[in-house]
Amino acid sequence: MYQKYLIIACKKNPAATNITTALSQFRKNPLLAGINRGPSFDFYLTEEEVLFDENLDLERINKYDFVIFPCTHKSEQGTKSLSIHAPGNWRSADFGGKQGKVCPSSALFQKFMFEKLRANIGKFNLEGFEVTLECTHHGPLINKPCVFIEIGSSENEWSNRRAGFVIAKTISETIERFKPNQYREVAIGIGGPHYCPNFNKIQLKSNVAISHIIPNYVTPITEEMIHEAVDKTLEEVDFAVVDWKGLGTSEQRQQVLDILDKMYINWKRTSEVDK
Numbered sequence: 056m057y058q059k060y061l062i063i064a065c066k067k068n069p070a071a072t073n074i075t076t077a078l079s080q081f082r083k084n085p086l087l088a089g090i091n092r093g094p095s096f097d098f099y100l101t102e103e104e105v106l107f108d109e110n111l112d113l114e115r116i117n118k119y120d121f122v123i124f125p126c127t128h129k130s131e132q133g134t135k136s137l138s139i140h141a142p143g144n145w146r147s148a149d150f151g152g153k154q155g156k157v158c159p160s161s162a163l164f165q166k167f168m169f170e171k172l173r174a175n176i177g178k179f180n181l182e183g184f185e186v187t188l189e190c191t192h193h194g195p196l197i198n199k200p201c202v203f204i205e206i207g208s209s210e211n212e213w214s215n216r217r218a219g220f221v222i223a224k225t226i227s228e229t230i231e232r233f234k235p236n237q238y239r240e241v242a243i244g245i246g247g248p249h250y251c252p253n254f255n256k257i258q259l260k261s262n263v264a265i266s267h268i269i270p271n272y273v274t275p276i277t278e279e280m281i282h283e284a285v286d287k288t289l290e291e292v293d294f295a296v297v298d299w300k301g302l303g304t305s306e307q308r309q310q311v312l313d314i315l316d317k318m319y320i321n322w323k324r325t326s327e328v329d330k
Contacts, residue, residue, distance in 0.1 A: 060096035060230050061119040065104050070206040073219035074125035081227035094230050106151035106194045122199050128207030136207040139169050140189035145273040145280050151194020159200040161289045162241045162266035167233050169258050172225045181221050188251045190270040243284040244268035246298035253298050253325040260330040271301050278314045294321040
């Protein structure tokens with residue numbers, strides 16, 4: 056499976072600096088890692104923000120199997136959070152990437168990381184922080200499987216050393232222990248708000264692993280969006296999970312169901328997934 060991981064972080068990003076500083080203690084000696092042939096990671100520290108393709112050395116990135124972006128998260132509510140999401144844009148590309156294009160994503164990897172992050176918050180007594188998925192959003196657009204893992208939502212949280220340690224520990228353990236579980240069901244998510252409360256429950260409490268999430272606020276949801284979500288999920292997608300009440304009007308829901316039927320994609324409501 057994945058052996059060579061790359062941690063890409065901006066030197067000017069406070070949460071990225073916090074996380075990579077903590078993560079450096081978990082990095083194996085590169086020579087020993089090569090001899091043992093186990094999974095290992097390298098750092099790629101950028102001068103400018105990682106959201107924009109032009110700030111990245113794509114040739115360097117292509118030498119690795121999987122990319123992890125530690126970063127800040129901002130929200131108007133100022134919620135203290137640790138979040139995970141795949142990058143990409145369903146519509147506008149104001150924050151990097153390309154309109155209508157998303158990055159390759161592993162549903163199984165994201166689920167493993169999400170479960171590990173939730174466990175480590177309790178294990179290391181990080182109080183007051185929520186753990187959440189976010190829908191697929193912002194850049195960069197790269198051709199490697201990748202994930203963002205972020206601290207939100209203000210300077211107080213970005214520099215919180217315990218939060219940085221929890222994410223660093225989560226990254227390290229995920230890299231070291233992740234193995235694809237062939238018994239998982241794989242799904243894309245459709246509908247709901249940005250922070251995906253119904254998909255959070257599924258990712259944590261069910262056998263379903265979720266990759267890309269298309270939120271309600273990008274409606275009308277098109278066939279091209281669903282194609283992109285399915286095609287950029289590394290595993291075979293078993294079905295779509297639809298946040299029924301979080302998918303606009305009955306007409307908008309029916310439009311999505313018609314597209315899924317046309318594409319021969321099975322679907323379930325979030326309430327129909329066993330948890």
